[in-house]
Amino acid sequence: xxxxxxxxxxxxxxxxxxxxxxxxxxxxxxxxxxxxxxxxxxxxxxxxxxxxxxxxxxxxxxxxxxxxxxxxxxxxxxxxxxxxxxxxxxxxxxxxxxxxxxxxxxxxxxxxxxxxxxxxxxxxxxxxxxxxxxxxxxxxxxxxxxxxxxxxxxxxxxxxxxxxxxxxxxxxxxxxxxxxxxxxxxxxxxxxxxxxxxxxxxxxxxxxxxxxxxxxxxxxxxxxxxxxxxxxxxxxxxxxxxxxxxxxxxxxxxxxxxxxxxxxxxxxxxxxxxxxxxxxxxxxxxxxxxxxxxxxxxxxxxxxxxxxxxxxxxxxxxxxxxxxxxxxxxxxxxxxxxxxxxxxxxxxxxxxxxxxxxxxxxxxxxxxxxxxxxxxxxxxxxxxxxxxxxxxxxxxxxxxxxxxxxxxxxxxxxxxxxxxxxxxxxxxxxxxxxxxxxxxxxxxxxxxxxxxxxxxxxxxxxxxxxxxxxxxxxxxxxxxxxxxxxxxxxxxxxxxxxxxxxxx
Amino acid sequence: xxxxxxxxxxxxxxxxxxxxxxxxxxxxxxxxxxxxxxxxxxxxxxxxxxxxxxxxxxxxxxxxxxxxxxxxxxxxxxxxxxxxxxxxxxxxxxxxxxxxxxxxxxxxxxxxxxxxxxxxxxxxxxxxxxxxxxxxxxxxxxxxxxxxxxxxxxxxxxxxxxxxxxxxxxxxxxxxxxxxxxxxxxxxxxxxxxxxxxxxxxxxxxxxxxxxxxxxxxxxxxxxxxxxxxxxxxxxxxxxxxxxxxxxxxxxxxxxxxxxxxxxxxxxx
Ligand code: SF4
Ligand code: SF4
Numbered sequence: 209x210x211x212x213x214x215x216x217x218x219x220x221x222x223x224x225x226x227x228x229x230x231x232x233x234x235x236x237x238x239x240x241x242x243x244x245x246x247x248x249x250x251x252x253x254x255x256x257x258x259x260x261x262x263x264x265x266x267x268x269x270x271x272x273x274x275x276x277x278x279x280x281x282x283x284x285x286x287x288x289x290x291x292x293x294x295x296x297x298x299x300x301x302x303x304x305x306x307x308x309x310x311x312x313x314x315x316x317x318x319x320x321x322x323x324x325x326x327x328x329x330x331x332x333x334x335x336x337x338x339x340x341x342x343x344x345x346x347x348x349x350x351x352x353x354x355x356x357x358x359x360x361x362x363x364x365x366x367x368x369x370x371x372x373x374x375x376x377x378x379x380x381x382x383x384x385x386x387x388x389x390x391x392x393x394x395x396x397x398x399x400x401x402x403x404x405x406x407x408x409x410x411x412x413x414x415x416x417x418x419x420x421x422x423x424x425x426x427x428x429x430x431x432x433x434x435x436x437x438x439x440x441x442x443x444x445x446x447x448x449x450x451x452x453x454x455x456x457x458x459x460x461x462x463x464x465x466x467x468x469x470x471x472x473x474x475x476x477x478x479x480x481x482x483x484x485x486x487x488x489x490x491x492x493x494x495x496x497x498x499x500x501x502x503x504x505x506x507x508x509x510x511x512x513x514x515x516x517x518x519x520x521x522x523x524x525x526x527x528x529x530x531x532x533x534x535x536x537x538x539x540x541x542x543x544x545x546x547x548x549x550x551x552x553x554x555x556x557x558x559x560x561x562x563x564x565x566x567x568x569x570x571x572x573x574x575x576x577x578x579x580x581x582x583x584x585x586x587x588x589x590x591x592x593x594x595x596x597x598x599x600x601x602x603x604x605x606x607x608x609x610x611x612x613x614x615x616x617x618x619x620x621x622x623x624x625x626x627x628x629x630x631x632x633x634x635x636x637x638x639x640x641x642x643x644x645x646x647x648x649x650x651x652x653x654x655x656x657x658x659x660x661x662x663x664x665x666x667x668x669x670x671x672x673x674x675x676x677x678x679x680x681x682x683x684x685x686x687x688x689x690x691x692x693x694x695x696x697x698x699x700x701x702x703x704x705x706x707x708x709x710x711x712x
Numbered sequence: 713x714x715x716x717x718x719x720x721x722x723x724x725x726x727x728x729x730x731x732x733x734x735x736x737x738x739x740x741x742x743x744x745x746x747x748x749x750x751x752x753x754x755x756x757x758x759x760x761x762x763x764x765x766x767x768x769x770x771x772x773x774x775x776x777x778x779x780x781x782x783x784x785x786x787x788x789x790x791x792x793x794x795x796x797x798x799x800x801x802x803x804x805x806x807x808x809x810x811x812x813x814x815x816x817x818x819x820x821x822x823x824x825x826x827x828x829x830x831x832x833x834x835x836x837x838x839x840x841x842x843x844x845x846x847x848x849x850x851x852x853x854x855x856x857x858x859x860x861x862x863x864x865x866x867x868x869x870x871x872x873x874x875x876x877x878x879x880x881x882x883x884x885x886x887x888x889x890x891x892x893x894x895x896x897x898x899x900x901x902x903x904x905x906x907x908x909x910x911x912x913x914x915x916x917x918x919x920x921x922x923x924x925x926x927x928x929x930x931x932x933x934x935x936x937x938x939x940x941x942x943x944x945x946x947x948x949x950x951x952x953x954x955x956x957x958x959x960x961x962x963x964x965x966x967x968x969x970x971x972x973x974x975x976x977x978x979x980x981x
């Protein structure tokens with residue numbers, strides 16, 4: 209059937225500069241560029257372009273510009289070009305629209321409406337280059353009180369302390385599974401996490417056996433509804449186990465890793481036959497209630513000999529705070545809350561762009577709810593979904609999070625341009641693909657250095673911002689909404705965030 | 713409570729496992745205490761353990777993973793609680809009584825024998841080992857069972873099963889013998905199935921089975937598989953008063969997935 213959809217991008221090749229090296233032809237897995245031996249020129253099929261900018265960045269002559277195509281339909285506030293074209297695509301295929309990455313829709317980004325405080329005159333600011341600044345964070349259940357006895361100079365803590373994760377900086381890598389991302393991307397995250405004193409999350413695709421000894425010490429392993437790649441060794445080699453109930457990009461639905469992406473190595477790690485769809489059902493079929501969740505949490509504590517904190521990851525949706533309270537009471541040591549803008553390798557567009565609530569509001573209501581119920585100490589909160597920079601991290605913590613997960617930000621550090629075509633398996637940046645020719649483009653040493661650089665740059669900025677507020681430990685910022693003010697927000701938004709308006 | 717953990721008179725649990733079994737009286741033990749004892753016994757070298765007076769304690773067998781893959785044989789007297797043998801790694805557990813929900817949840821390897829019935833979500837996401845249930849089981853059995861390489865889980869149920877049997881099943885073998893003479897009245901069998909095989913003694917209607925499933929009579933190769941597991945079933949339950957020949961004389965229905973990719977055509981690429 210002839211497609212009635214415009215190409216999304218225009219490709220402009222500066223013929224003067226182009227030396228016909230055919231580099232772009234090799235770079236583009238979508239098959240956009242082809243060499244014509246008769247004219248010794250390259251031509252481009254714009255219809256196939258994902259706008260990933262690989263060719264433009266790698267062209268040695270800087271001869272290519274890829275930009276949004278200027279074609280338009282008659283302007284119409286209701287029928288945007290995107291709405292018209294999505295509809296046409298569905299009329300042509302009869303299928304559910306898939307997409308990758310977090311929602312790109314213009315929901316209010318609260319980070320950009322919150323400003324931070326700084327010290328002036330009284331309570332002087334602290335210079336992080338001179339003074340120690342504590343970013344180290346402990347994630348897990350904290351006791352209600354500590355029974356400490358001191359005898360003859362010996363201090364003894366009588367209270368049984370639950371296992372906690374120690375992170376040197378409050379930034380962890382979010383769940384991204386081997387299968388959704390390439391081996392090299394997965395390994396780069398693991399390498400950088402170990403190097404930077406933080407953790408990577410395996411996602412639901414298992415942890416390759418040969419990585420367990422080396423990277424288990426900085427791994428959080430996931431147990432999702434598909435239960436892929438799970439055995440007792442996998443659970444025990446990591447430092448924490450996370451039950452994935454929901455994901456911000458697709459709350460309430462499961463996932464299908466298409467058979468094409470289930471290569472031999474992916475199949476081995478997931479422990480499923482090669483080439484089958486790896487189906488994660490929408491719910492865990494052994495969890496239909498808080499009591500069932502509690503059973504699974506305890507089963508995971510049992511299998512890991514009560515040595516690891518258990519995290520439960522949920523998507524931020526209406527009334528989630530009440531559910532989260534149940535999750536804490538069910539025994540979770542950490543709650544990971546993933547908001548509306550959380551990323552994904554593949555999600556139905558209708559779900560990604562319409563279901564869930566923004567992370568910022570979610571953090572605040574969760575923190576408040578748990579405080580009101582007097583159980584905030586029983587779990588740590590990791591906030592995820594739409595964290596783009598160090599000030600987002602600082603704001604998240606001041607709103608009540610203990611730490612954050614970054615996903616898209618980490619991928620961007622490795623080269624991702626948020627082209628949203630992850631589900632095609634043809635990622636030209638070698639990240640979301642199982643094609644060895646493409647994944648080979650991602651060098652683990654370089655990519656992990658880029659990730660570690662990001663963590664250290666953000667950590668330094670966080671210290672600067674803390675120092676500016678006259679705070680020398682992240683602990684003193686946690687839930688400290690007094691350091692936040694809103695700009696351009698409605699009353700109800702300030703209320704949910706629990707912050708005052710600027711100038712108040 | 714101090715007496716709860718006693719070795720049988722004259723028998724020491726040595727590295728060889730000794731002649732007899734170590735004994736745990738579970739009467740006054742909470743789940744966690746019972747599993748503490750079990751793990752201690754395993755680490756101290758016991759290879760056979762009998763647990764008496766079990767009354768709903770959960771996760772029996774779950775906390776027995778060691779990097780050295782120590783293995784034990786465990787006899788459970790009483791009713792095993794939820795998640796018996798969850799994540800089980802190589803041990804053999806026999807329950808002389810019934811088992812509650814979640815038997816063999818995400819089980820990796822080993823064997824579970826229940827001389828009674830099992831509750832809901834039996835063999836959920838199991839990927840290796842064998843489970844034999846003498847009587848029937850509840851809803852959602854064999855959900856998302858899977859196999860890979862040499863690992864092929866097997867679940868044999870002597871009685872009947874309820875709705876959602878084999879939903880999302882991705883591998884392994886499920887055999888339902890229905891010896892109690894119940895007819896298969898379960899529905900939604902094999903919905904979303906994309907691997908593995910289910911054998912039902914007797915027949916089912918198309919309306920009881922998911923769209924993703926092919927229904928056919930068991931063929932010769934299938935009968936060979938059935939012969940192996942029916943024999944094993946009868947060996948484990950000598951109290952079942954029937955013979956292999958008698959069981960195999962009935963027609964068997966085979967359920968297999970239509971495709972490894974049930975949802976391949978769902979999306980607009
Ligand atoms: S998909 Fe990427 S590499 Fe291919 S033409 Fe478009 S921008 Fe260039
Ligand atoms: S990971 Fe690759 S395919 Fe996905 S958005 Fe980034 S560049 Fe595009």
